Amino acid sequence: MSEPRRDRRAERHTATKREILDAAWRLARERGLGGWSLRDVAEAVGMRAPSLYVYFDSKNALYDAMFAEGYGELLARFDAVDRTGSPRELVHTAATGFFQFCVEDPARHQLLFLRTIPGFEPSPESYALAVRTLDGLVDVLSAAGSGAPEQVDLWTALFTGLATQQISNDPGGDRWQQLVDQAVDMFLATTTTSTR
Amino acid sequence: MSEPRRDRRAERHTATKREILDAAWRLARERGLGGWSLRDVAEAVGMRAPSLYVYFDSKNALYDAMFAEGYGELLARFDAVDRTGSPRELVHTAATGFFQFCVEDPARHQLLFLRTIPGFEPSPESYALAVRTLDGLVDVLSAAGSGAPEQVDLWTALFTGLATQQISNDPGGDRWQQLVDQAVDMFLATTTTSTR
DNA sequence: GTCTATAAATGGATAGAC
DNA sequence: GTCTATCCATTTATAGAC
Numbered sequence: 001m002s003e004p005r006r007d008r009r010a011e012r013h014t015a016t017k018r019e020i021l022d023a024a025w026r027l028a029r030e031r032g033l034g035g036w037s038l039r040d041v042a043e044a045v046g047m048r049a050p051s052l053y054v055y056f057d058s059k060n061a062l063y064d065a066m067f068a069e070g071y072g073e074l075l076a077r078f079d080a081v082d083r084t085g086s087p088r089e090l091v092h093t094a095a096t097g098f099f100q101f102c103v104e105d106p107a108r109h110q111l112l113f114l115r116t117i118p119g120f121e122p123s124p125e126s127y128a129l130a131v132r133t134l135d136g137l138v139d140v141l142s143a144a145g146s147g148a149p150e151q152v153d154l155w156t157a158l159f160t161g162l163a164t165q166q167i168s169n170d171p172g173g174d175r176w177q178q179l180v181d182q183a184v185d186m187f188l189a190t191t192t193t194s195t196r
Numbered sequence: 197m198s199e200p201r202r203d204r205r206a207e208r209h210t211a212t213k214r215e216i217l218d219a220a221w222r223l224a225r226e227r228g229l230g231g232w233s234l235r236d237v238a239e240a241v242g243m244r245a246p247s248l249y250v251y252f253d254s255k256n257a258l259y260d261a262m263f264a265e266g267y268g269e270l271l272a273r274f275d276a277v278d279r280t281g282s283p284r285e286l287v288h289t290a291a292t293g294f295f296q297f298c299v300e301d302p303a304r305h306q307l308l309f310l311r312t313i314p315g316f317e318p319s320p321e322s323y324a325l326a327v328r329t330l331d332g333l334v335d336v337l338s339a340a341g342s343g344a345p346e347q348v349d350l351w352t353a354l355f356t357g358l359a360t361q362q363i364s365n366d367p368g369g370d371r372w373q374q375l376v377d378q379a380v381d382m383f384l385a386t387t388t389t390s391t392r
Numbered sequence: 393g394t395c396t397a398t399a400a401a402t403g404g405a406t407a408g409a410c
Numbered sequence: 411g412t413c414t415a416t417c418c419a420t421t422t423a424t425a426g427a428c
Contacts, residue, residue, distance in 0.1 A: 016393095037420075039421080047395095048395060049423085050395075050396085050397095053423075054394080113360075114310060118228055118230060118231050154378070154379065156357075157358040159357070161352075161353040162357070164356065164357065168310060175349060179350050186350075187382070234403080245403095246405080246406075246407095247411065249406085
């Protein structure tokens with residue numbers, strides 16, 4: 001069996017897209033999700049703005065790639081949760097990890113969970129990743145007996161709420177972070193019949 | 197005792213500011229918090245953009261007035277909560293009212309509770325209203341025995357979280373609204389020792 | 393693939409006449 | 411108080427040469 005010849009052009013193209021995405025993430029973290037232009041991104045990668053259009057059709061297409069990448073990362077973390085502990089521990093781990101995921105990158109949090117970019121809506125393909133991520137959460141919560149739709153909705157509201165408050169009102173601090181475990185216990189006490 | 201002579205000029209000035217604020221709110225609701233320009237506001241009140249500067253020093257000053265007005269309204273609602281019911285009922289009323297306040301005007305919710313306008317920070321005077329509003333919430337929660345700082349933080353996270361999820365993921369629907377009373381019970385069960 | 397040049401529009405804000 | 415005129419900056423995106 002012969003290896004297919006490597007497509008060096010495609011590899012280069014992919015690598016440049018990767019560079020552009022990294023630059024966009026960095027700018028979003030430094031100046032806020034909406035605080036940068038395509039010119040800024042281009043300069044950061046040593047290009048002129050029009051050249052970016054070879055790699056992304058529009059600024060929204062770049063946002064869409066970031067959206068997909070953000071959910072891809074979150075999905076990977078949910079899939080990687082250690083399933084060997086008790087259901088309670090599982091939910092604590094998931095909540096702590098989710099909170100950490102949110103506060104470690106407020107711009108990403110804003111892109112994935114708030115709708116603040118005028119005119120941007122994720123493509124169906126990207127949105128599908130959001131759905132798969134929610135499925136991963138459902139798996140974790142179901143293991144603890146709290147996987148019913150209303151319970152999942154309550155979980156997302158509770159922990160996105162904690163993260164948003166942390167980011168908005170105590171950036172860099174831990175005022176709401178300290179409440180995560182307590183919030184999990186509160187959630188479990190309500191959504192499960194046994195506290196076992 | 198003679199009445200002080202009315203200052204018709206000042207009255208007119210105030211009335212025009214009122215018109216401008218109303219137009220800004222309307223545009224924010226229709227196109228999103230950041231989806232309008234000073235030109236748009238001017239046109240809505242039958243002016244040219246430079247004339248607005250007679251009434252507001254900058255666009256951020258207009259945002260600041262909206263911020264203050266938003267918290268003024270929320271403060272008024274907390275102060276108006278009927279205190280005659282049981283502590284439990286009181287918290288249910290406050291949570292339901294707060295949720296309603298949030299979802300009835302997503303642009304206002306974004307202005308008051310998320311930080312998404314680049315470069316805008318409320319003035320100290322306006323921020324003082326936010327603090328007073330939180331004091332009003334503390335009064336309500338304290339009456340139910342849940343007024344400790346950590347409990348208040350948990351409350352704000354929980355109900356801003358429910359509202360944000362409702363606005364972001366089911367606008368116009370009631371998927372998270374249905375969970376408000378259940379969330380209050382969950383909160384009270386954890387933060388109070390007796391469910392009496 | 394990258395560039396220059398430019399379109400085409402938008403934005404906040406100021407100067408100064410009336 | 412309101413206007414015209416304009417500044418000055420910015421943006422996304424396209425056309426077309428190289």
